[in-house]
Amino acid sequence: xxxxxxxxxxxxxxxxxxxxxxxxxxxxxxxxxxxxxxxxxxxxxxxxxxxxxxxxxxxxxxxxxxxxxxxxxxxxxxxxxxxxxxxxxxxxxxxxxxxxxxxxxxxxxxxxxxxxxxxxxxxxxxxxxxxxxxxxxxxxxxxxxxxxxxxxxxxxxxxxxxxxxxxxxxxxxxxxxxxxxxxxxxxxxxxxxxxxxxxxxxxxxxxxxxxxxxxxxxxxxxxxxxxxxxxxxxxxxxxxxxxxxxxxxxxxxxxxxxxxxxxxxxxxxxxxxxxxxxxxxxxxxxxxxxxxxxxxxxxxxxxxxxxxxxxxxxxxxxxxxxxxxxxxxxxxx
Numbered sequence: 001x002x003x004x005x006x007x008x009x010x011x012x013x014x015x016x017x018x019x020x021x022x023x024x025x026x027x028x029x030x031x032x033x034x035x036x037x038x039x040x041x042x043x044x045x046x047x048x049x050x051x052x053x054x055x056x057x058x059x060x061x062x063x064x065x066x067x068x069x070x071x072x073x074x075x076x077x078x079x080x081x082x083x084x085x086x087x088x089x090x091x092x093x094x095x096x097x098x099x100x101x102x103x104x105x106x107x108x109x110x111x112x113x114x115x116x117x118x119x120x121x122x123x124x125x126x127x128x129x130x131x132x133x134x135x136x137x138x139x140x141x142x143x144x145x146x147x148x149x150x151x152x153x154x155x156x157x158x159x160x161x162x163x164x165x166x167x168x169x170x171x172x173x174x175x176x177x178x179x180x181x182x183x184x185x186x187x188x189x190x191x192x193x194x195x196x197x198x199x200x201x202x203x204x205x206x207x208x209x210x211x212x213x214x215x216x217x218x219x220x221x222x223x224x225x226x227x228x229x230x231x232x233x234x235x236x237x238x239x240x241x242x243x244x245x246x247x248x249x250x251x252x253x254x255x256x257x258x259x260x261x262x263x264x265x266x267x268x269x270x271x272x273x274x275x276x277x278x279x280x281x282x283x284x285x286x287x288x289x290x291x292x293x294x295x296x297x298x299x300x301x302x303x304x305x306x307x308x309x310x311x312x313x314x315x316x317x318x319x320x321x322x323x324x325x326x327x328x329x330x331x332x333x
Contacts, residue, residue, distance in 0.1 A: 028199050029144060031114065033075055033151040041151045042071040042301045047079030047213070047247020048118070049270025050099035056295050056314050057271035058103055063316035064297055065106020071299055075111045075149070076104075077156065079247030079267060080118025080213030082143070087117075087124025087178075091133040101138045115143040116158045118213040118247060119168065119177075126178040145181070146192055148199060154302050155205035159196055161212035161246075163188050164227040193231060200239035206326060207302050209243045210236055217257070217264040219283045219291060220249030221274055236262060242307070242329060245298075250274045252298065252311045254290040254322060261329045263322075265309060267298040290320040 035041050044064055051057050067073075083095050104113075117126055128134070129143045145160035163182045167173060182188045200208065214225040216233055225248075236244065237260045247268030255264040273295045280291045295314040300307070307329075311320040 029147045035152040040303050041154050045077040045267040045298045046270045047268040048081040050083035051271040052098045055272035061103045068108030073108050076113045078115035080116045081120040087121040088128040091128040091131040113140045119162050122162045122177045153206045155203050156209045159212040161214040197235045208241045211245045214248045215246045217255040218249045220251045252292040256287045269295045
């Protein structure tokens with residue numbers, strides 16, 4: 001082996017070593033979003049939306065723009081199922097522009113969008129949505145499997161929940177999934193939970209929020225995701241998480257946990273809704289504060305002491321508002 005070959009071999013070995021460190025050191029990638037000068041942070045949460053403007057997606061987008069202007073929007077959180085029916089087929093899929101860039105055109109929405117993958121996204125080329133090519137097409141787009149948005153007083157922990165759901169590894173639901181990055185369900189989930197737990201323990205933020213696609217608590221079509229309740233929820237409870245935000249069920253919901261301060265907030269009504277699919281009067285425990293089976297979205301505003309969550313319908317009308325203080329939230333249980 002000549003000196004040039006030795007150099008190439010040594011470089012390759014070093015790169016592999018560095019890659020292993022990055023994959024095993026428990027650090028989720030972090031994005032910084034500075035709070036406003038008044039110390040507040042405001043964002044909109046939207047899920048289950050990408051349908052080329054159909055099913056009122058464009059109308060919801062218009063109302064998001066109006067609300068975004070009103071609240072001084074800092075960024076947007078997407079809870080997954082970003083592109084229907086089967087994600088993107090490649091990083092050059094025209095559905096990216098047709099369902100995202102050409103739809104969310106309001107000036108207030110020209111901020112960073114932080115997105116997780118949903119189960120429908122995994123049915124296509126899941127890697128495509130993570131590609132830097134999409135950021136070259138539209139610089140607002142940020143999509144990773146799991147990561148953190150650090151907005152000073154608020155830290156948001158985005159968790160890739162699709163690999164948790166055991167049903168997806170069989171053919172019972174009639175779909176195939178892009179598991180290239182998930183060679184082993186148990187190993188992937190184990191390492192992800194370790195990284196999330198370590199990140200939560202290190203967090204000094206006033207407010208801790210976890211975002212995933214699948215619901216932990218829901219009276220909607222899909223209901224609770226048992227795997228998340230069993231594996232992720234205990235970690236959230238142990239580490240002072242305040243809110244869990246999700247999509248998956250095509251509705252808007254606010255449910256309180258029965259034995260912790262955690263609030264479960266579903267915002268999965270960005271386009272096609274399942275009006276009348278579920279009768280909430282037959283499954284409406286006291287913990288359900290709000291349920292709406294039409295289209296809409298949610299806004300969130302935080303200060304060091306207070307939080308305000310507002311749900312809107314497709315007409316931009318306020319359906320439900322919840323205001324709390326940090327002290328009140330943690331003294332209520």
